[in-house]
Amino acid sequence: MSIFRKRKTKKNSLYKKRKKPSKKQARPTPAFLRHACAYVEQRESLVPNLTVFEMLMYTAELRLSAKTTTLEERRRRVDEVLARLRLRPCAHVRIGSALDKGVSGGQAK
16 A cells, blocks of 8 residues: 555665556556455454454455345355465454454454
């Protein structure tokens, strides 16, 4: 998010290593970025009593329209996210809070 919010300076090595895209390269449209990207909330906004799988399903049901996706398709996409983020081992572990033990901070993020 820091890069999107332009908080990183040009002194940062991230900018130094990056090459300018050529004019021939296709740039993603704002509509595509809105569809493909989502802001990950901080731990405090996660429901501590839900498991990682349940929280992702809850988010999928809020973000993906029931008119355009079936329950099975939403479950498949949640499973795909769990696989990509390597969270399958903790998929059925409660998220937890400061008082209740749950997944680690990195996994929650």
